[in-house]
Amino acid sequence: MSDFLDSIKWNPDGLAAAIAQDAKTGEVLMMAWMNRESLALTQQEGIAVYWSRSRQKLWRKGESSGHTQKIKAIQLDCDGDALLLKVEQVGNIACHTGRRSCFYRSLEENQWRENAGVLRNPEEIYK
């Protein structure tokens, strides 16, 4: 394990927030979590590997969908507890709903309204 991992202020669950941003367009695609092992693997493999809190296991983004994220840069914030991944989003879809970004709801007049359509039916993605 490399000591760049020691610079991270892991939370009590051993996790740090990880924001994935499209390296070319700047669009924020998703936010997930990494533990020490997943960040080490992300750095080694050059693809985003998160820690799934719901499944309590390593999650190679795209392992089911093929929508992997190729790492272009990894940045750390001033507090040392949040990571910013600049990625190339394979398949142009980051969200499990089949949308490009997970942030597809916008607050308008006190309501959440969809701001982006489904590019591919999730049933086709996860068959």
Place this chain on the structure above:
Amino acid sequence: MSDFLDSIKWNPDGLAAAIAQDAKTGEVLMMAWMNRESLALTQQEGIAVYWSRSRQKLWRKGESSGHTQKIKAIQLDCDGDALLLKVEQVGNIACHTGRRSCFYRSLEENQWRENAGVLRNPEEIYK
């Protein structure tokens, strides 16, 4: 309290992650946390109001530095537990270190290296 707040999946501490992104350049500026009250105030006041976990109080971003964040859009992710704020960053500085973005360290050859300089001395900002 408006019911758009009920769509958020607040964590056990009553918080949701909030990512601030420059509305014009797309640069990711910082990540912080919001509770129900801070999101309601953010929507009402049109400036970013976070919940400071370290100080356990509402934190109107820029209250000391003048570096407020004017809200251009508020987006919610598919899981309902992360917010994306598109902001106009007053003073062009989001980080308490005097840098534009908090994500000023990049991983290069297994080391964190600074990728951005200090625009204004923090001692001048917080005097």
